[in-house]
Amino acid sequence: MAEERFRKEETLEMRQRLIGQSCRLFYSEDPVKIVKARGQYMFDENGKRYLDCISNVQHVGHCHPAITKAATAQMDLLNANSRFLHDNIVLYADRLAATLPKKLSVFYFVNSGSEANDLALRLAEQYTRHEDVVVLDHAYHGHLKSLIDISPYKFRKLAGQKEWVHVAPLPDTYRGIYREEHPNPGQAYADTVKHLIEEINKKGRKIAAFFAESLPSVGGQIILPQGYFSKVAEHVRSAGGVFVADEVQTGFGRTGTHFWAFQLQGEDFCPDIVTMGKPMGNGHPLACVATTVEIAGAFTANGVEYFNTFGGTPVSCAIGLAVLDVIEKEDLRGNAIRVGAHLKDLLKKLQQRHEIIGDVRGVGLFVGLELVIDRRTKTPATKTAALVVKRLKEEDRICVSTDGPWESVLKFKPPMCFSMEDAELVVRCIDRILTDMEAKNLKLENEDI
C-alpha cells in the first residue's frame, strides 16, 4: 500500500473541501500529515518521527502486530452480526467480567464511547423510570444529541442546559471550591451532589443517573478526592438513581495500579453501569456497556429488541481479546505504574524550577501539568500552554495537547508502551522551552487573561 497518494498541500485542499470543517485538525495552522506509526512513534510523509504523548486510543501502541494478526485471522474466517451465536462475544464478555466487580456481569457491545453512554442513559431511564441526570461541570460524554445534553463542555456552547440536566461542581482539589487543604474534600464534594439532588427533588423531579468520568479528562486531567464516588453513590441511590462510571478515556489499565479508574476510589465502591470505549479496540471501533443483572433485566422487560449492527461482531471481539492479551503479556499496567511515576516525578522536579507550573497531577499514564500565570491566584496560563504545545511539535516533534476549562493543562495519555526515555525526553524539552520563554520574559507578555 502506498504510504502517500497526494502531496501534503493537495491532501489539505481536499480535506478542506470534502470533510466537514467542524472536524478539526490538530495544529490547524500547520497540520501534521502522518503516514505510518508504530508503538508510541508516528512518522510523517518525509519519514520524520513524532513522539506521541496523547493517543490513548492506540492503547497497546500504534499498529501492534498481535492486534493486526488477530483481526486478519478473524476477518478471513467470519464477521457476521451478533444475532448468530458465536464464541468470541461470550469469551470476550467473560474476560471483561473478570476485570470488574462481580455485580457488573452483563454486557452490551457497541461501536463507540458515545454509543455506550447513550445506551447507559437508556438503561438508567428504563430501570429507574426517572428522567433527570446529574453530571460534573466541564464534563464531556460524547458527540450524540443525548450526550451533548449531558455535557456542560458542549451544551454551554450550543443549545444550553436542558431542564432535566443538573451540573454538580467538578471535584478539582487544585482550583475547585474545596482544595487540598480541606480536611475531607471527597465528602465535601459529595455533599454538593447531595444538596443538588435535594434541590432537584424539591422541584418534583427525580434523577435517573449520576454520570461521571472516573478521572475527568476534558475537565483538566482531574484526580478525584478519595471517598467521593462512594458517598455520591449513596446519595444517588437513595434518590432512586444509578451511578454511571464513564471509563471511555480511563479504562483498561491506564492508571496502572487498577484496571478501571473507578477502582482508585476503593474496593467498597461499585458503579451500577460502566461505559468503556477508546482504548478497547486499539483504534478499531469497539465500545461496551457493563451493568448489573437487575438493570439489564429492566431493559429486557420492555420487550423491545436492542440491535446494534456492528456491535460485538466476531472481528470486534477478536480485536478486543487481543488487546487484553497484549496488556497482560507486555505488563503494560506495570509499565504505566513505572513510567507514569517517573514522568510525574520529573515534572514535579520541573515544577520546582518553573513558577508557571502550578500543579502536577496524575496516576499511571494519565498525567496533567497545569500552567498558571500566578501560583497564588492560579490564573490559567492558556496562551503559554498553547505555545508550549506548538513549540514541542515544531522544535522537538513531540505531540501533546491541552485540556481543562481554560486549556491550560498539558495532558499526557500516551500509548501504554511509553518508555522511561520518552518521559525523560518530553520533560527535557518542556524544561528547555519554559527556560527559554522565561529568559525572554515571553510568558507574561503573551498572556492577556
Add this chain to the structure above:
Amino acid sequence: MAEERFRKEETLEMRQRLIGQSCRLFYSEDPVKIVKARGQYMFDENGKRYLDCISNVQHVGHCHPAITKAATAQMDLLNANSRFLHDNIVLYADRLAATLPKKLSVFYFVNSGSEANDLALRLAEQYTRHEDVVVLDHAYHGHLKSLIDISPYKFRKLAGQKEWVHVAPLPDTYRGIYREEHPNPGQAYADTVKHLIEEINKKGRKIAAFFAESLPSVGGQIILPQGYFSKVAEHVRSAGGVFVADEVQTGFGRTGTHFWAFQLQGEDFCPDIVTMGKPMGNGHPLACVATTVEIAGAFTANGVEYFNTFGGTPVSCAIGLAVLDVIEKEDLRGNAIRVGAHLKDLLKKLQQRHEIIGDVRGVGLFVGLELVIDRRTKTPATKTAALVVKRLKEEDRICVSTDGPWESVLKFKPPMCFSMEDAELVVRCIDRILTDMEAKNLKLENEDI
C-alpha cells in the same frame, strides 16, 4: 484461530448469562452457531452450509479477501485518528462524492448508521434552527435515544411519540391509503406530508427535517411511488426544512440500476442530507453523512468541534475504498440487476400458484414477498411467514427473515454476490414448503389474526 472454543450449549449458556437479553438471537428457540462464512454462504460448527439471504452488511460477500487484504495492510501501517492529515479520508470522500449529485459534497465519517442519523438530526437543526421532524409510519432510523424518538417502529413500544415528531403515512401502494390503482400515488402521498406540515405550522411549530429511508425496510420492503420524494422535498423546503435520505440499508448499489436508492426517484431529485451505513464497510463499523456546503457551513458556524474518535480513520477508509473497488471490479450492481430480476420473476411465477402470496416487490437485491391470508382483505399471514422462515432454516438451511408492521413480508437483501442458482434454490424451497402447507391445509389453521 480455533473455529470453536466452546460447545454450542456452553456458548448459549454464556450468551444468556453475559450478554443483555435485549440483544436477541436469530431463531431464538434454536439459534444457529456460525463459525465461518464466505460470499453468500455461512457454515455452522458442524460444517453445515447455510445460504444467507439477509446479510446486507456483508455487501460484497462474507470475508471477501480483497477487503481483508486492504484492512490488514492499513492496520499494519497506520490507524491514527482523523485529527491528523491523511490521504485515505480525502480519497474516500472524493470517491463517494463521485457517486452522488454534485450538491452533496461534504462528508462526515462515523461508526454506525445510528451515529450518522443522529448527526443528520444535529445538522438539520443547526441549519434550519427548527426542531420538528416528520417521519414515515413504521420507520426505524436507529437505536440511539434521539433516533428512537423519530422511529415509530420503536417509540410506539417505548416512550411514545414526542411533541416534535410527526408521522406521515407510509407510501405503501400495496396496502396503504393510496394503492396501485390510484392515478398518481406519488403525488397523493406527498400531499399527506404537505397537509401534515400545514397542521404542524398551525400549531406554531416548524420542521427541521423530513427523514425517510429511500426504500422503507422495516416498514416492509416498500418501493416508493414515483414522484414522491421530489414533491415531498418541495413541501419540506418551502416549510424551511431539509430532506434527509436514509440510505443505511439501501445504498452502495443494492438496487442495481442506481448506486443510491433515492436515485430511483428521478434525476431531478436530490436530498439535502444522505446517511449511509450497513454495507459501507462490509461488516467493519463504518458509516457516513453526506451533505451540502450550506448545511455543513451552518454546522461549522456554531464554532464547536465535531470529533468522532474512530470516524474516518485510515483503516476504516481503506476498507471503505476496498468495498467500492470490489463493487466495481465484480460488477455487483450488474449482478444485482440480473439476479434480482430473476428472483423477482421466479417469485411472481410462484405467486400465480400460491394464493397466500399477496405481493412480490423489489428492485435489485432488495426484494419482499408479502404473505396474506386473503388477497382481497390483505390480512397479513404473520404465522405462515414465521413458519416459512423456520422451515427454510430447518429443512433447507436457508436464512431469510420477516419485516413489515405485521412481520408478514419475507425479505431478501443478500450479499450482492448472490447467484442465479441461489435465487432458484430459495424459490424452489419456498414453493415446496407452501405446497406442503397448502396440502395439509396448515396455512389457515395456523392463523388467528
